[in-house]
Amino acid sequence: MADPGGERRPAALNSWVEISQSAYARNLAFFRRRVGPEVELSAVVKSNAYGHGLEEIARLAIRHGADSFCVHALDEALALRRAGFDQDVLIMGHVPLARLGEVVIEDFRLVLYDSDTARRLAGEAKVSSRQARVHLKIETGTHRQGLDGVALEALLKEIRNNLSELEVEGVYTHFANIEDTTRHDVAQQQMARFDAALETLERHGIRPELRHAACSAAILLFDKTHFDMVRLGISQYGLWSSKETLLSWAVHAPESEGAPEEVLSPVLTWKARISQVKDVPAEAYVGYGCTYQTTRPSRLAVLPIGYADGYDRRLSNQAHVLIHGRRAPVRGRVCMNLVMVDVTDIPEAGLEDEAVLIGRQGEQEVTASDLAGWVGTIPYEIVARISPELPRLVVA
Numbered sequence: 001m002a003d004p005g006g007e008r009r010p011a012a013l014n015s016w017v018e019i020s021q022s023a024y025a026r027n028l029a030f031f032r033r034r035v036g037p038e039v040e041l042s043a044v045v046k047s048n049a050y051g052h053g054l055e056e057i058a059r060l061a062i063r064h065g066a067d068s069f070c071v072h073a074l075d076e077a078l079a080l081r082r083a084g085f086d087q088d089v090l091i092m093g094h095v096p097l098a099r100l101g102e103v104v105i106e107d108f109r110l111v112l113y114d115s116d117t118a119r120r121l122a123g124e125a126k127v128s129s130r131q132a133r134v135h136l137k138i139e140t141g142t143h144r145q146g147l148d149g150v151a152l153e154a155l156l157k158e159i160r161n162n163l164s165e166l167e168v169e170g171v172y173t174h175f176a177n178i179e180d181t182t183r184h185d186v187a188q189q190q191m192a193r194f195d196a197a198l199e200t201l202e203r204h205g206i207r208p209e210l211r212h213a214a215c216s217a218a219i220l221l222f223d224k225t226h227f228d229m230v231r232l233g234i235s236q237y238g239l240w241s242s243k244e245t246l247l248s249w250a251v252h253a254p255e256s257e258g259a260p261e262e263v264l265s266p267v268l269t270w271k272a273r274i275s276q277v278k279d280v281p282a283e284a285y286v287g288y289g290c291t292y293q294t295t296r297p298s299r300l301a302v303l304p305i306g307y308a309d310g311y312d313r314r315l316s317n318q319a320h321v322l323i324h325g326r327r328a329p330v331r332g333r334v335c336m337n338l339v340m341v342d343v344t345d346i347p348e349a350g351l352e353d354e355a356v357l358i359g360r361q362g363e364q365e366v367t368a369s370d371l372a373g374w375v376g377t378i379p380y381e382i383v384a385r386i387s388p389e390l391p392r393l394v395v396a
């Protein structure tokens with residue numbers, strides 16, 4: 001297992017993740033052009049920056065023009081502070097009431113959608129003679145977090161009358177299906193509900209500085225969702241939210257904006273070193289459960305990664321990896337820490353040669369989206385589950 005403080009030379013590693021600085025910079029420059037100079041570009045770095053490495057990505061984000069961060073959890077926000085980032089951080093998930101004091105002390109922005117949190121947070125702010133910055137989350141149809149019309153009215157009254165320690169810096173919502181379809185009537189409906197909520201705020205004399213709604217797909221497809229700030233997640237990493245988003249872009253984006261493969265460049269490459277090459281006879285079974293049988297005398301390479309590292313077990317007998325620029329199919333079941341691939345047609349494959357699990361090698365590419373297709377999930381889950389124990393190396 002990699003030790004984060006230990007050896008980080010690729011030659012000394014069994015498996016690691018490379019982060020391309022140039023690809024990341026291109027993606028961020030594209031999104032900056034897209035939203036313009038005035039809109040706050042907030043990099044969503046929850047879940048170890050979608051598996052890309054929190055500190056590594058945070059550093060690149062600020063260097064290449066992001067203004068602030070969004071995270072899910074208080075501990076992620078604290079990790080950014082510990083790593084020296086003093087930018088604004090919006091915590092989008094629940095913070096245990098017992099820890100709201102830390103939100104105040106660090107001056108984090110906090111999502112707000114319930115009055116219990118509002119009261120406790122205001123109390124903590126009062127104790128330390130500070131203001132607490134909140135972003136109201138509006139329910140517009142996702143039914144996950146958020147204030148519906150009635151709850152919003154009630155909370156606004158309470159804030160105005162009793163909770164003067166809360167500064168309503170932001171108001172936001174989140175789309176339910178913008179990336180899952182090429183038809184966007186639900187998104188339009190959600191926008192209408194968000195507009196209505198903004199009017200409610202206005203009636204209460206509250207004009208938050210930051211109105212926001214857009215995730216990656218919305219930033220790409222709907223200019224009018226950009227408001228004052230955007231929450232850029234998956235596409236800063238060069239990944240499309242879905243095939244539907246890519247299709248919508250390909251069909252609707254003005255040609256001057258670029259074809260899909262020109263606008264986003266995948267940032268992450270996941271590599272492992274071959275830990276054994278072996279010859280096996282024809283009709284040999286491979287791996288647990290004997291789910292694969294060779295049809296000819298074969299050469300197998302053993303790779304030192306498995307489902308414990310985030311290489312999903314459902315990739316068994318499904319996925320390909322790249323070795324010497326060619327595709328080597330996974331044979332048999334993915335184990336906890338090992339996987340076997342077929343290198344019969346890649347005779348030069350040898351001990352400690354590099355295999356690419358996600359990314360490009362020579363002319364070939366295996367994308368997070370390919371893995372998602374094989375597993376039956378979305379690229380978000382594929383990258384977010386790459387073990388945080390593996391070193392992230394920033395390369396040119």
Ligand SMILES: *Cc1c(COP(=O)(O)O)cnc(C)c1O
Nearest residue numbers: 044174215216231232233234241
């Ligand atoms: C994760 C998340 C985002 C980012 O979404 P992407 O599709 O990855 O761009 C934005 N807003 C909220 C509330 C989120 O939870």
